[in-house]
Each structure stands twice: as structure tokens, then as C-alpha cells.
Amino acid sequence: MTSETSAHSAYPDSSAAQAPHTFQVDLRGLVDLLSHHLYSSPRVYLRELLQNAVDAVTARRAERPDAPALIRLYAEDGRLRIEDSGIGLTETDVHSLLATIGSSSKRDGAEQIASARAGFLGRFGIGLLACFVVADGIRVVSRSARTPGEPPVEWSARADGSYTVRTLPDSARPEPGTTVHLTARPGSAEWLDEERVLALARDFGSLLPYDIRVGGAAVTDLPAPWDRAHPSPAARRVALARHCHEQFGFTPLDTIDLDLPLAGIRGVAHVLPSAVSPAQRAGHRVHLKGMLLTDRADELLPDWAFFVRCVIDTDSLRPTASREALYADETLAAVRDALGERIRDWLTGLAAGDPERLERFLAVHHLGVKSLARHDDAMLRTMLPWLPFETTDGRLSLEEFARRHPVVHFTRSVEEFRQVAPIASAQGIGVVNGGYTYDTELVERLPVARPGAVVAELDADTVTAHLDAVEPGEELALGAFLAAARARLDPLGCDVVLRAFHPLTVPALHLDDRSARHEQARAEAEERADDLWAGILGSLRGSAPRARLVLNHLNPLIRRIGALRSPELAVTATEALYGQALLMAQRPLRPADSALLNRAFLGLLEWAAPPAVPGQPPVNPEEDGR
Numbered sequence: 001m002t003s004e005t006s007a008h009s010a011y012p013d014s015s016a017a018q019a020p021h022t023f024q025v026d027l028r029g030l031v032d033l034l035s036h037h038l039y040s041s042p043r044v045y046l047r048e049l050l051q052n053a054v055d056a057v058t059a060r061r062a063e064r065p066d067a068p069a070l071i072r073l074y075a076e077d078g079r080l081r082i083e084d085s086g087i088g089l090t091e092t093d094v095h096s097l098l099a100t101i102g103s104s105s106k107r108d109g110a111e112q113i114a115s116a117r118a119g120f121l122g123r124f125g126i127g128l129l130a131c132f133v134v135a136d137g138i139r140v141v142s143r144s145a146r147t148p149g150e151p152p153v154e155w156s157a158r159a160d161g162s163y164t165v166r167t168l169p170d171s172a173r174p175e176p177g178t179t180v181h182l183t184a185r186p187g188s189a190e191w192l193d194e195e196r197v198l199a200l201a202r203d204f205g206s207l208l209p210y211d212i213r214v215g216g217a218a219v220t221d222l223p224a225p226w227d228r229a230h231p232s233p234a235a236r237r238v239a240l241a242r243h244c245h246e247q248f249g250f251t252p253l254d255t256i257d258l259d260l261p262l263a264g265i266r267g268v269a270h271v272l273p274s275a276v277s278p279a280q281r282a283g284h285r286v287h288l289k290g291m292l293l294t295d296r297a298d299e300l301l302p303d304w305a306f307f308v309r310c311v312i313d314t315d316s317l318r319p320t321a322s323r324e325a326l327y328a329d330e331t332l333a334a335v336r337d338a339l340g341e342r343i344r345d346w347l348t349g350l351a352a353g354d355p356e357r358l359e360r361f362l363a364v365h366h367l368g369v370k371s372l373a374r375h376d377d378a379m380l381r382t383m384l385p386w387l388p389f390e391t392t393d394g395r396l397s398l399e400e401f402a403r404r405h406p407v408v409h410f411t412r413s414v415e416e417f418r419q420v421a422p423i424a425s426a427q428g429i430g431v432v433n434g435g436y437t438y439d440t441e442l443v444e445r446l447p448v449a450r451p452g453a454v455v456a457e458l459d460a461d462t463v464t465a466h467l468d469a470v471e472p473g474e475e476l477a478l479g480a481f482l483a484a485a486r487a488r489l490d491p492l493g494c495d496v497v498l499r500a501f502h503p504l505t506v507p508a509l510h511l512d513d514r515s516a517r518h519e520q521a522r523a524e525a526e527e528r529a530d531d532l533w534a535g536i537l538g539s540l541r542g543s544a545p546r547a548r549l550v551l552n553h554l555n556p557l558i559r560r561i562g563a564l565r566s567p568e569l570a571v572t573a574t575e576a577l578y579g580q581a582l583l584m585a586q587r588p589l590r591p592a593d594s595a596l597l598n599r600a601f602l603g604l605l606e607w608a609a610p611p612a613v614p615g616q617p618p619v620n621p622e623e624d625g626r
Contacts, residue, residue: 278371314335
């Protein structure tokens with residue numbers, strides 16, 4: 001006999017003699033789970049009540065299209081009553097649906113009401129259980145429209161998990177439908193206040209298709225704002241702007257229609273009037289068959305469309321179990337792409353027919369369009385004449401800048417651009433500041449949209465090559481000064497060159513590029529590392545050009561420093577020029593740079609105010625011939 005057979009023989013099969021057991025549910029624990037983990041706020045209790053009432057009316061109308069469609073809510077003294085003219089429940093329904101957690105009339109009665117299945121809002125059978133988040137007791141009185149001859153039935157439940165069921169006289173509920181009574185839990189009476197109930201009902205149910213009222217106040221507001229008729233397009237824009245202000249608290253720059261008939265989606269996207277960070281989470285409002293599902297649907301649109309806020313109604317997207325978010329599936333992904341296409345079409349339409357509105361939009365939201373154009377060749381070509389960039393010629397589009405310059409140079413950081421912009425402009429070099437978000441990627445993609453365009457990253461060699469060389473005789477006369485300056489800055493990884501360039505007011509220019517900075521960082525890491533890592537880092541030593549301090553021979557100060565008879569003062573002045581050039585380039589200072597700048601500053605003060613010699617008058621540096 002095998003070991004497997006032995007194992008089975010050791011535990012004889014007694015399943016035939018054992019009865020199955022069922023799980024026991026702690027209702028208090030389940031209510032706590034709902035209120036603190038599944039639902040974001042107690043306010044969802046009213047959505048569940050409305051949802052059940054709407055589904056009941058939908059079910060009745062599936063069997064009798066002319067049946068009344070009324071839902072009424074009454075709130076007073078910590079109690080709430082909601083009445084509907086829906087399908088109603090029998091005593092059997094009450095036991096199987098209300099008292100069984102996880103059951104659903106929308107599922108279990110599918111055979112009878114299959115034609116209306118797509119119209120139901122709920123799918124999870126949690127239903128009235130959510131009301132225990134705010135209520136200590138729930139009482140349901142219902143009369144079935146399918147068996148109108150049977151008496152109404154009452155189901156009463158408490159938060160401790162107990163419930164009772166009994167039949168009532170016909171007078172308790174003469175007509176088919178259901179009435180739900182809630183009694184507030186201690187500390188939750190505010191949620192059953194009439195004003196609060198009306199506000200929640202309007203927020204959740206303004207687009208529901210039935211006649212819903214709280215007291216005498218109407219809840220529904222149909223047709224939806226985007227479906228209403230207006231005397232003119234301008235009047236429609238004003239009405240939608242008012243709706244946007246009511247929903248989101250801002251007046252939009254523009255409004256975009258979102259109409260996807262195949263996906264069962266209708267709505268609008270409102271363009272924000274001010275710039276926002278791309279990382280800011282969007283709060284889109286999504287209605288499912290008229291019922292508000294969420295006002296924080298941040299997954300509805302592509303990431304690049306962060307400049308709009310949407311309100312839509314859909315019958316195709318799936319909710320999560322809490323019915324407070326959208327289920328991430330292939331349908332949502334397809335809808336996201338389709339809505340993004342609608343916004344893309346709107347941008348293209350503005351470029352073709354309303355350039356003034358496009359310019360107003362881009363003045364605020366160019367970042368979003370740049371994000372889209374990085375991956376969309378058609379959008380890049382469309383927006384190229386409109387997207388603004390910071391350049392040495394001012395704020396221009398890439399299209400205009402490329403027409404002015406045969407080679408479009410760019411820097412990868414704002415600091416690099418600020419460092420070279422005045423010099424490059426004076427030398428006729430066209431440079432784009434690629435340091436802002438997405439700009440470098442778009443400049444590099446310029447040849448895709450404009451075949452023949454030449455794009456090159458600006459480096460120190462390019463700038464130096466455009467600066468005028470100094471006459472050999474004049475440079476030779478300054479040879480001693482230049483040699484001392486080079487010797488002083490060599491430990492800092494910086495060479496010194498002499499050139500003549502404009503503007504004259506710039507005495508010195510610090511030039512480097514990414515490869516030079518990488519080599520500098522590698523050298524610094526090598527100095528700090530132990531023997532093992534120093535050897536590894538040393539093997540990575542590259543042949544990248546070093547940083548350069550370019551002295552302007554046209555600047556009078558440089559000429560005077562070069563003529564100093566004191567080598568020590570000339571070296572101190574060189575250190576000061578190096579520090580000043582770093583500060584002008586807005587480069588972060590290394591500890592060695594900070595020490596050098598401090599030493600140069602103090603050294604110049606020493607030369608300006610030398611110590612007095614006892615018995616002799618103070619020395620005047622200007623008369624001292626320094």
C-alpha cells in the first residue's frame with residue numbers, strides 16, 4: 001500500500017455523515033467595516049436609499065410602463081422616511097432579500113425583469129445595510145405589485161443584528177411600493193436633518209429620471225445641463241459656466257462637450273481658469289445612470305488632460321464594491337482614450353478656427369498641451385506654431401524660432417540658459433531654454449514636425465567657438481597673468497581662456513556642460529572614496545572637456561587685473577571673478593567653491609585696507625602701485 005493510500009486510510013471519509021455549516025455574521029462588526037473602511041463618508045446612506053427606490057421603480061416599470069414613478073423623502077426629529085411607488089416586496093422577498101446579506105433583488109429576480117436589468121444602479125445586495133452607518137433602527141413596510149392581493153409586510157431590524165417580520169393591515173400600505181423608516185443612531189441625527197437630506201439628495205440624484213422630492217422641494221433637475229436647449233451658443237456657454245461654478249467653484253475658460261454614444265456617455269469638460277500642477281489629482285464627477293457615483297474620479301481622463309474637470313453621465317462603466325469609484329477594466333481604459341480624443345479634437349479645432357481662444361488657453365495651460373505633444377506627432381505639428389518657449393529672442397514658438405535660426409540650440413537646464421543667454425544672444429547664437437517641464441523633449445522632436453530642422457544641445461565648445469579670439473600679441477602680453485590664473489583654478493577642474501565678446505559689462509563667463517559636470521562629480525567622489533571605490537571610480541575617468549572661465553578682454557576690469565604688478569593680487573582677483581561667474585550662472589556652490597569665494601572676498605578687503613605700520617602714514621593702495 002502506498003503512503004498516499006495510508007494517509008487516506010488514517011482519516012476515514014465521514015463527509016456523508018456530516019451536515020454543512022454556515023458562516024455567522026456579526027452585524028455590528030460588519031457595520032463598522034462599512035462605515036470606516038468601505039464607505040468614505042456616512043453620506044452614502046442616502047445614495048443607497050435612493051438607489052433602492054429607483055431600482056424598485058425601474059423594476060415595476062419594466063412590467064408596467066405606465067406605473068407611477070414617485071419617490072418622496074420626509075425628515076423630521078432625527079427620523080427619515082422614504083416612500084417609492086416601486087415593485088414592492090412580499091414576505092418571502094423580505095426574508096430572502098432584506099435579511100440575507102449579499103442577496104440582491106436585481107440578481108435574484110432577473111428572470112422576471114430581464115428587460116430592465118441594464119437600468120438598475122446597484123449590483124451588490126448591500127442595500128439597506130449601509131443605512132446602519134447612521135441609523136440605529138430600520139423599518140421597512142412594503143406591498144408587492146406582483147401580488148397586490150397579499151397584505152403589506154413589515155420588516156424591522158436593529159443594529160445588533162436582530163429583526164422581526166410581520167404582516168400588516170391593508171391600510172398600512174394601500175398601494176404597491178415600499179416605505180423605509182430610519183431612526184438616527186446617537187450622534188448621527190445631523191445626517192437625517194431635512195436640510196442635509198435635501199442637499200445630499202440633490203447632490204446624488206439631480207440627474208435621476210424620476211420625480212423625487214424632499215418634503216415639497218424637487219431633487220431632480222432635468223434635462224441635464226449639457227442637454228438643455230438654449231437660444232444661442234453664447235447662452236449655452238453662459239449656462240454651462242454657471243453649472244461649472246455650482247459644481248466646482250470656478251468659472252471655466254471654456255467648456256468641451258463629451259459625447260460618446262457608443263459608450264453611453266454624455267457630459268462636459270470644464271477648462272480650469274488658472275494653471276495647476278500636473279501632479280494634482282483631478283476631481284471629476286461621474287453619474288451612473290443618473291446617480292452620482294463619485295466626485296473624485298481621477299482615472300477618467302489621460303494624465304495630460306489635467307487642465308479640465310469633467311461631469312459625465314454613463315451607463316457603461318462599472319463601479320467598485322463601495323460604488324464610490326470606477327472599476328479599472330478595459331472599458332474604462334477605452335473610455336479614457338475616447339474622452340482624451342474629444343479634448344484633442346477641441347484643441348485642433350481651436351488651432352484651425354479660433355486662434356485667439358487658443359492663445360488664451362495656452363497662456364494658462366501650455367504645460368498640458370506640451371505633455372500631449374510629446375507623444376502625439378499630429379498634436380505636435382498642430383500646436384508647434386502656438387506653444388510658447390523661452391529663447392534668446394524672447395518668448396516665441398518653436399516654429400518661429402526655427403525660421404530665424406538655421407540651428408536650434410538648447411540647454412537642458414534653466415541655469416545653463418541663464419548662464420549663456422546674454423552671451424549667445426550677442427554672438428547671434430539662437431538658444432532655447434529646455435529646462436522647463438517637457439521643453440527639452442519637444443525641442444528634440446522638432447525635426448519630426450518640421451523636417452530639415454537642425455537641433456543641437458549647446459555646449460561649452462559651441463559658445464567658445466563663437467567668441468572672438470584675442471590678438472596673439474595681446475594674449476602673449478598677459479601670459480604671466482593667465483598662467484597664474486590657470487594654476488590657481490586647475491585644482492577646481494576649471495581652465496582659463498581669454499576671449500573678446502559682448503556685452504562689455506560681463507567680465508567673465510563660466511562655461512561647462514553635462515559631461516564636464518559628470519566628470520567633476522566623479523572626481524569629487526573619487527577623492528572621498530576608500531581605496532577600492534577610488535580605483536573603480538578612477539577607471540571611469542573620462543576625457544570630457546573641463547569647465548572654463550572665459551575672461552572678456554573687452555572688459556576694462558579684466559584689462560586692469562591683467563596689468564597688476566602683484567601676482568598675489570591678480571590671483572585673488574581671479575578667484576573673485578570665478579566666484580562671481582558661478583553666482584551669475586546660478587550654479588550650486590561646492591564646499592571648495594564657497595571656501596574660494598570667501599577667501600577671495602577677504603583677500604580683496606585685505607588689499608583694500610592694509611594694516612598700518614607704526615610711525616608711518618596709512619598706505620593708499622592706489623598710490624602703492626598695486
